[in-house]
Amino acid sequence: RNVSDFQLSIASVIEDSSNDCLAQDLHLQAQKIAERLKCDAVVSEISTGPGTVNFTINREVLAKTVLQQVLKDGSEYGVKSELFSAMPRQKAVIEFSSPNIAKKFHIGHLRSTIVGNFIANLKVALGHEVVRINYLGDWGMQFGLLGIGFQSFGNKEKLESNPLQHLFEVYVQINKAAEDENTKKLAKDFFRKLEEHDEQTLSLWKQFRDFSIEEYIQIYKRLGVHFDEYSGESFYQEKAQEVLKMLEDKGLLQKTIKGTGIVDLSEKKDLSSVSTVMRSDGTSLYITRQVNLAAAIDRMNKHSCDTMIYVTDKSQSNHFQHLFQILKLMGYDWAERCQHVSFGRVQGMKTRRGEVIFLEDVLNEARSRMLQNMTSAKTTKEIQDPLETAEKIGLAALIIQDFQGLLSSDYQFSWERALQSRGDTGVFLQYTHARLHSLEQMHGNAELTDANVVCLQEPGAISVLQHLLRYDEVLYRSSQDLQPKHIVSYLLTLSHLAAVAHKTLPVKGSAPEVAQARLCLFQAARSVLASGMKLLGITPVTQM
Numbered sequence: 001r002n003v004s005d006f007q008l009s010i011a012s013v014i015e016d017s018s019n020d021c022l023a024q025d026l027h028l029q030a031q032k033i034a035e036r037l038k039c040d041a042v043v044s045e046i047s048t049g050p051g052t053v054n055f056t057i058n059r060e061v062l063a064k065t066v067l068q069q070v071l072k073d074g075s076e077y078g079v080k081s082e083l084f085s086a087m088p089r090q091k092a093v094i095e096f097s098s099p100n101i102a103k104k105f106h107i108g109h110l111r112s113t114i115v116g117n118f119i120a121n122l123k124v125a126l127g128h129e130v131v132r133i134n135y136l137g138d139w140g141m142q143f144g145l146l147g148i149g150f151q152s153f154g155n156k157e158k159l160e161s162n163p164l165q166h167l168f169e170v171y172v173q174i175n176k177a178a179e180d181e182n183t184k185k186l187a188k189d190f191f192r193k194l195e196e197h198d199e200q201t202l203s204l205w206k207q208f209r210d211f212s213i214e215e216y217i218q219i220y221k222r223l224g225v226h227f228d229e230y231s232g233e234s235f236y237q238e239k240a241q242e243v244l245k246m247l248e249d250k251g252l253l254q255k256t257i258k259g260t261g262i263v264d265l266s267e268k269k270d271l272s273s274v275s276t277v278m279r280s281d282g283t284s285l286y287i288t289r290q291v292n293l294a295a296a297i298d299r300m301n302k303h304s305c306d307t308m309i310y311v312t313d314k315s316q317s318n319h320f321q322h323l324f325q326i327l328k329l330m331g332y333d334w335a336e337r338c339q340h341v342s343f344g345r346v347q348g349m350k351t352r353r354g355e356v357i358f359l360e361d362v363l364n365e366a367r368s369r370m371l372q373n374m375t376s377a378k379t380t381k382e383i384q385d386p387l388e389t390a391e392k393i394g395l396a397a398l399i400i401q402d403f404q405g406l407l408s409s410d411y412q413f414s415w416e417r418a419l420q421s422r423g424d425t426g427v428f429l430q431y432t433h434a435r436l437h438s439l440e441q442m443h444g445n446a447e448l449t450d451a452n453v454v455c456l457q458e459p460g461a462i463s464v465l466q467h468l469l470r471y472d473e474v475l476y477r478s479s480q481d482l483q484p485k486h487i488v489s490y491l492l493t494l495s496h497l498a499a500v501a502h503k504t505l506p507v508k509g510s511a512p513e514v515a516q517a518r519l520c521l522f523q524a525a526r527s528v529l530a531s532g533m534k535l536l537g538i539t540p541v542t543q544m
Helices: 023-036 059-076 107-125 142-153 156-161 163-175 181-195 199-223 233-249 288-303 314-329 333-337 359-376 386-403 426-443 459-469 471-481 485-504 512-536
Strands: 006-009 043-049 052-057 091-095 129-136 229-232 253-255 261-264 274-278 307-313 338-343
Touching: 023 043, 023 052, 052 059, 059 459, 059 512, 091 107, 091 288, 107 129, 107 199, 107 307, 107 338, 107 359, 107 386, 107 471, 107 512, 129 199, 129 288, 142 163, 142 181, 142 199, 156 163, 156 199, 163 199, 181 199, 199 359, 199 386, 229 233, 233 253, 233 261, 233 274, 233 288, 274 288, 274 314, 288 307, 288 314, 307 314, 307 333, 314 333, 314 338, 333 338, 359 386, 386 426, 386 485, 386 512, 426 485, 426 512, 459 471, 459 485, 459 512, 471 485, 485 512
Parallel strands: 091 129, 091 307, 129 229, 307 338
Antiparallel strands: 006 052, 043 052, 253 261, 261 274
16 A cells, blocks of 8 residues: 555644643544545545544546656756745855865865755756856965975976876975975065066966866866856955955954954954954965955955855864854845855775875776776676766766765765665666666657556556655755755655666556556656756766
C-alpha cells in the first residue's frame, strides 16, 4: 500500500494546542475531522494516523497533473510553483572564490567557488538578477616580496605559460630569505613604489595579475563557473583612505594610546567590543577591514543591489560581523541585507602524489581516477569523449561529497567514498541520468495522453510521482537557508526511486500504451534530475 500524499498535523490547527493536549485527544480530534471530510474527484482516500489526517490523491489525477507539469515546464519545473509567486525579484551581488594571486589556489577556494556558484545558480533560476564577483587578493606586502623575488628568480616565458605555478615557485624561493634584513628592505621599497604607482613596478605587478586571471579563467571553465567582474583589493587602496576620513568625520574613529585606529562596536560604548581599522604607523598598511568597507560601499553605489552575499570559510565570521556593524554605524542601513555564508574546512584531501597544492591537481586526480574506473568497467568502450565524460563525473563526485552536509560543518574528504558508483554519490546521479537518457534514445520521446496515464498505478511509479511533486518545496527550503543539502538529498532519493522503477517497470516488451506511460515517467524523472544537478553546478552526462 502506498503512503498518503499529503498529511495534516492536528496540533498545528487546533486552537488549544498547549502541551497538556494528550496524544489520544489529538487522535480523537483527527478522527472527528476525518469523519466530516468527504472524498471527491481529487482526493480518493482520507485516513488518520497518530494526530494526523492523511489524504491520498486519485492516482490518475496525480500522474496526469505531475507529468503534464514537468513535461510542460521543463527546466523551469518547480521554479514556477506558487511557493515563489509572492517572492519579490531582487538583485544580489555574490562575492565568492577570491583566491590570492601568487599563492596556491587551494582547496578552501574550491569550496567557496562551488558554494558561491550554487547560490548564484539558484538565485538566477528563481528569477533574481545576480552579479558574480571574484574579489582577488592582489595587493599587500607579499607583492613587495614577490616583486623582488621575480627580479632575482623570475622567468618571463614561464610567467606567460604557467603563471600560477611559476609565481608560487618564485614566492617559495624568496620566502627562504624573507627574514634577511636586506631582503625585507628591498621588499618594502618595491611595495612603496607600487603604492606610489611607479610605472615599471606597476607594469610588473599588472603582468602578475593579468596572467594569473587568464589562468584562473581556464580553471573556472573546467568547473563550469564564470564571473561578471574580477575585482580586487588593489582597486580600493585610495578609497580606503576616504573611508577612514568618513569614520573620522562621523566621530567613529578612536585612537588607542599606541596610535591604532579603532571603532567601538559595543552597545554601552565601553570599548568591550572594538574593531581595528588602522595600524599605529598611520598607513593603510593593509588592514583588510578598511579595504573591504570601501569595497562594500563602492559596490552598493555601483550596483544598488538588494543584498550582498559573501561566501568564505567560517574563520572569517568575526571579520564580516564587524564589517556589517561598522557599515551600520556609518548610517548604511543596507548593511542589514548583507549576508556572510560561511563553510567549514575540508580535511584529508590528497592526491596520489601527496598534498594538494593547486585546485588543478584535484580536478586532474578526479578525472584520472574516474577514467580508470570507467576503463575497468565492461561497458565503457563506445563513449565518444571519455576524458570529457570522466571530468564531468569526477566534478559531480567532488560537488556531491561537499554538499551533502551542512555547509558550516567540516568534513573528511575521501576519494573512495566520493567515487563509488552505488550509494549516495555524484557518480550515482550521473549514472542514473545517463541510464534514463539512453532509455529515451532507444525508445524515442513519449507522448502523454489521457489514456496511458491510467497505466501508472504500480507502487514504483507512484513513489516517483510523489517525489516529483515535492521538488518545489525542496527548492524553497534551499532558497530560504542557501544550503544545497536539501537539493542533494532530494536528487539522491529521486535516483534511487528511479532505479527501482527502472528495474520493476520495463519499457521494452510492454504493451504500447504502458510503454508510453512509463517512458513519460522516466522522462519526467530525468528532466527534474538534470535541472537539480545543473543548479548544484553539475553538467549531466548522457553516456557512461
